[in-house]
Amino acid sequence: MSKQAQHWEKTRGLLMVTLAIWFVFSIGIFLFGAEMNNATGPFGYPLTYWFTCQGSLGIFVILIFWFANRQEKIDEEFGFSERGDD
Amino acid sequence: MKGNFIDNLPKVYGIYTGGFLAFIIIMAIGEQMGMTSKAIGICFVAFTVAIYAIIGWLSRTAQADAYYVAGRQVPTVFNGMATAADWMSGASFVAMAGGIYFKGYGYMALLVGWTGGYVLVATLLAPYLRKFGCYTVPDFIGTRYGGNLTRFLAVVVLTVASFTYVTAQINATGTIASVALDIPFQYAVYVGLVSILLCSMLGGMRGVTWTQVAQYIVLIIAYLLPVFWISNKMGAGFFPHFMLADEVARIGELEQQFGFIKNSAGDLANVPKGLAGITKAHSAVNATPWAFISLALAMMMGTASLPHVMMRYFTTPSVKAARKSVGWSLFFIFLLYSSAPMLATLSKLSLIDPSLPTGIIGKSIADVQAIDWYQNWNQANLMFVSDFNGNGTLELNEFFMGGKAVVLATPEIAGLPYVISGLVAAGGMAAAMSTADGLILAIANAISHDVYYKIIDPKAETAKRLVVARVLLVVIGFAGATIAAMEIQGILGSVIWAFDFAMSGLFFPLVLGVWWKRANREGAIAGMALGLISGMGYLIWVRNGGSGFLGITQLTFGIFGSAVSLVSMVVVSLITSEPNAATQRMVDEVRVPSGRSIIGKQ
Numbered sequence: 001m002s003k004q005a006q007h008w009e010k011t012r013g014l015l016m017v018t019l020a021i022w023f024v025f026s027i028g029i030f031l032f033g034a035e036m037n038n039a040t041g042p043f044g045y046p047l048t049y050w051f052t053c054q055g056s057l058g059i060f061v062i063l064i065f066w067f068a069n070r071q072e073k074i075d076e077e078f079g080f081s082e083r084g085d086d
Numbered sequence: 087m088k089g090n091f092i093d094n095l096p097k098v099y100g101i102y103t104g105g106f107l108a109f110i111i112i113m114a115i116g117e118q119m120g121m122t123s124k125a126i127g128i129c130f131v132a133f134t135v136a137i138y139a140i141i142g143w144l145s146r147t148a149q150a151d152a153y154y155v156a157g158r159q160v161p162t163v164f165n166g167m168a169t170a171a172d173w174m175s176g177a178s179f180v181a182m183a184g185g186i187y188f189k190g191y192g193y194m195a196l197l198v199g200w201t202g203g204y205v206l207v208a209t210l211l212a213p214y215l216r217k218f219g220c221y222t223v224p225d226f227i228g229t230r231y232g233g234n235l236t237r238f239l240a241v242v243v244l245t246v247a248s249f250t251y252v253t254a255q256i257n258a259t260g261t262i263a264s265v266a267l268d269i270p271f272q273y274a275v276y277v278g279l280v281s282i283l284l285c286s287m288l289g290g291m292r293g294v295t296w297t298q299v300a301q302y303i304v305l306i307i308a309y310l311l312p313v314f315w316i317s318n319k320m321g322a323g324f325f326p327h328f329m330l331a332d333e334v335a336r337i338g339e340l341e342q343q344f345g346f347i348k349n350s351a352g353d354l355a356n357v358p359k360g361l362a363g364i365t366k367a368h369s370a371v372n373a374t375p376w377a378f379i380s381l382a383l384a385m386m387m388g389t390a391s392l393p394h395v396m397m398r399y400f401t402t403p404s405v406k407a408a409r410k411s412v413g414w415s416l417f418f419i420f421l422l423y424s425s426a427p428m429l430a431t432l433s434k435l436s437l438i439d440p441s442l443p444t445g446i447i448g449k450s451i452a453d454v455q456a457i458d459w460y461q462n463w464n465q466a467n468l469m470f471v472s473d474f475n476g477n478g479t480l481e482l483n484e485f486f487m488g489g490k491a492v493v494l495a496t497p498e499i500a501g502l503p504y505v506i507s508g509l510v511a512a513g514g515m516a517a518a519m520s521t522a523d524g525l526i527l528a529i530a531n532a533i534s535h536d537v538y539y540k541i542i543d544p545k546a547e548t549a550k551r552l553v554v555a556r557v558l559l560v561v562i563g564f565a566g567a568t569i570a571a572m573e574i575q576g577i578l579g580s581v582i583w584a585f586d587f588a589m590s591g592l593f594f595p596l597v598l599g600v601w602w603k604r605a606n607r608e609g610a611i612a613g614m615a616l617g618l619i620s621g622m623g624y625l626i627w628v629r630n631g632g633s634g635f636l637g638i639t640q641l642t643f644g645i646f647g648s649a650v651s652l653v654s655m656v657v658v659s660l661i662t663s664e665p666n667a668a669t670q671r672m673v674d675e676v677r678v679p680s681g682r683s684i685i686g687k688q
Contacts, residue, residue: 008677018209026202026386030378033191034371044331049369052194053427054327057201057420064208064413071213072406080680082404 007078014074018067025056095164102137103303109133110307114505123504124268130508131266131515134304135281138297138519145289145296150548153290153555154221154531156401160295165407166414168295169398171302173200173419175251176258176518177581179305182423184489187430190366192373192381196582197423199382201416203389208412211390212399214600214676216408219683220400222528223393223592224536229685230599231610232669234541239614241532243591244393246618249566251392251584252525256282256563256570258518265466266511272571279567281515282522287556290531294523295401301516306421308513309493313425316432316500320442326428333435337368340438344447344482353474361470361486368434376637384642388585391592394521394528405679433496438482444499446471447482454480459498463491526566530558582641583625590621590647594655602659603673609659616654621647 029036033048041050075081091098113126151157160168178200185193220226223244228237259278264271285297313326323329346365357363366372389395398415399408440448446457451473454460463469468488471480487495493514497506534555539546546554595613598605624643628634638646664670672684 004674004678011677015209018205022202022205022209026198026205026382027379030195030198030382031375033373033375033378037369037371043328045334046369048371049191049194049334052191052198054424056198057424060201060205061413061416061420063205064416065410067205067209068406068409068413071409075406075679080678082406082680 003078007074007080010074010077011071014067014070018063021063022060025051025059029056092159092161095161099164099299099303102300103307106134106304106307110505110509113508114503117503117505123507126504126508127266127511128268130512131263134512134516135284135519138281138300138516139284141297141300142285142287142289142293145293147289147292148549148552150221150551152292153552154400154535155397156290156292156295158401159403160401162402162407162411163414164299165295165398165402165411166418167302168298169395169411169415170418170422171298171305171516171520172294172398172524173395173415173521174305174422174517175255175521175581176262176514177254178422178426179309179514179517180258180490180493183426183429183433184492186427187434187492188362188364188366188489190368191371192366192377194427195373195378195381196385197426199385200389201419201423202382203386204412204416204419206386206390207395207399208409210597211396211600212408212412213405213679215396215596216399216402217405217676217679217683219685221535222532223396223596224532225540225685226599227592227595227610227614228536228540230669230672231595231605231607231665233607236607236610236614237536237540239611240592240595241536243588243614243618244532245529246622247392247584247588247591248394248525248529249562250580250587251394252522252529252562252566253570254580255518255522255525256566259515259522260567260570262511262515262518266508266515275567275571278515278519278522279563282519282526283560283563285519286523286527287559290552290555291397291401291527294520294527297523298520301520302418304516305513305520306418308509308516309422309429310425312497312502312506312510313429313432315502315506316436316496317428319500319502320432320436322432322435326432327424330428330431333431334369336439337431337435338370340447341367344438347481347483349474349483353472356472357486358467358470361468361488363483363486364434364438365483368431374637380637380642380645384589384644385582385585387589387593387648388644391588391596392585393532393588393592394524396596397528397531398524429496430492433492433499436496436500437485444501447480447485449480450478451480451484452478459495462498463487463495468495522566526559526563529562530555533562534558579641586621586625586642586644586647587618589644590651591615591618593648594652598655600673600676603670604659604664605655606659606662606665606669608662609655609657612658613651613655617647617651620650 037046037048039047041047147153215226218226224237224240227240256278260271260275263277264274286294317326318324322333402408402411436442436444438447439445446454454471468491470486472484474484538554539551591614595610621643624646625640628640675684
């Protein structure tokens with residue numbers, strides 16, 4: 001397999017993992033919104049309410065930075081990273 | 087000087103932020119010394135708009151690269167701030183906390199949708215479109231799939247979605263300008279428009295980038311300062327985000343105690359249009375899973391298809407910077423979005439808790455009608471009480487408020503000085519202006535670059551292209567303002583429609599363009615045309631009394647549109663021949679982050 005094909009395979013793998021986490025916190029947990037809201041979440045808020053106010057939102061922020069770092073590692077591994085900083 | 091400016095950005099905006107804080111303090115001192123509230127309002131709006139205009143003038147340019155993509159040298163953090171301002175519209179700023187206040191959980195789907203969409207942007211699209219090196223979103227569609235028809239259809243979808251969105255923003259600038267400057271709305275709309283054009287006319291994307299950063303700073307200070315102040319003043323906690331659990335629980339208790347009494351249609355007929363009472367639980371789950379998820383999903387896919395957001399990531403120096411920049415964008419958006427539910431909580435509790443000095447439920451109607459702030463906001467048509475059951479006491483179901491009042495009136499209700507209200511007006515203006523600028527520029531750039539330069543006159547010189555771009559900017563702005571002045575639709579409804587239009591026509595053609603090599607021109611044409619037509623058809627059907635299916639409403643019609651788009655694009659691509667070798671090579675190259683951009687090579 002060429003270097004490029006391997007790079008794309010890893011990139012696609014990372015995409016799947018990232019989208020799976022995204023799916024859980026944007027769609028999955030809200031299938032059980034009513035049940036989950038009976039539990040107490042962080043800082044004492046009802047759990048589902050907390051996810052809609054802060055939880056899911058904050059997880060998305062962290063998820064994007066994590067994804068960006070992982071992708072950079074993959075790019076470096078195959079010598080596709082760009083020179084220069086940001 | 088140019089490189090200098092980029093290196094000095096933290097310093098420049100640091101001084102700017104300090105200057106703005108000093109201005110707030112001067113206004114506060116002015117208020118103590120007897121400045122009228124009207125003068126303070128005018129100062130806030132005039133001062134901030136003047137600053138944006140100066141930035142717009144300093145960023146003037148005659149180069150296509152600077153005009154269309156800000157020279158591709160905007161650092162990640164600053165691009166994040168600019169995107170956040172571009173993204174958070176007058177609706178986010180003025181109407182979001184109100185929506186949460188009235189609708190509770192069902193509305194929170196918008197918060198999840200408008201943030202979760204950025205994960206799709208970061209993973210599926212932004213880095214690849216940055217590598218592509220296009221000037222506009224239709225530029226990508228046109229080059230990837232080939233042919234003028236694909237390019238043109240992309241411009242059509244972009245224009246339908248962005249234009250729906252922009253009228254709402256010009257409407258919002260008009261509303262704020264008319265209140266702050268005390269002039270009639272029909273004129274205020276054009277004052278708002280001129281302010282918007284001052285930022286973008288001369289400098290294009292470069293001007294818009296640097297004004298949006300300045301606007302973000304104003305709007306985030308204007309949103310967070312009152313939330314923290316009110317929370318501290320009420321004794322609810324010095325960091326509201328982590329400390330309002332007791333207040334949320336208390337609202338739940340009061341809801342139990344008062345109950346949600348349904349008003350008769352006859353009683354409701356007396357309530358002024360646009361005002362609503364509290365009829366939904368604050369923190370309980372009051373929507374079905376599908377209602378919540380479908381709305382969130384529509385907003386997420388819409389986010390990843392709206393061209394004015396996507397084009398912000400064309401301005402970063404590299405592909406990896408584009409990825410990081412999406413993270414920063416969402417971080418800056420998170421700061422405001424996570425505060426909106428806190429503001430809604432503080433606002434609701436301060437009004438309905440009889441044990442608080444500001445609480446009005448349970449007081450006598452006559453007492454409430456005598457309160458200063460009630461009279462002000464009643465006059466502004468944003469508050470209303472009526473003694474439906476004739477017992478002389480205000481009940482929960484007898485108190486009505488406009489959605490905007492949660493942001494606009496809460497500082498006054500909590501007893502904050504007027505200077506905060508002036509600050510909030512400046513923040514709302516910044517939010518609406520920055521989004522309007524991004525949208526008008528997206529439409530004008532697409533028409534000038536993709537329709538005029540790429541289709542009509544490919545030999546046009548840069549100078550001529552930029553003249554066309556600027557003329558279009560003004561024409562589109564005036565068209566938007568004219569429609570805004572007619573006030574035909576509400577702000578929030580039309581914003582949500584824009585997302586549905588964008589996802590119906592553009593989501594799958596964009597995503598599959600990168601992720602599915604087999605996608606071809608015929609497929610893209612079918613995907614865009616059938617997606618947009620079926621989405622629009624569904625909306626018209628439901629608006630005219632159609633029953634809809636699968637629980638898809640007029641707010642989520644994009645789910646139907648994009649499903650049609652996906653199916654038709656896949657089917658048509660597979661029954662027609664695969665893209666030629668050059669196109670397949672191009673897709674391979676897009677997937678590699680390093681190396682020159684695709685368009686730069688041609």
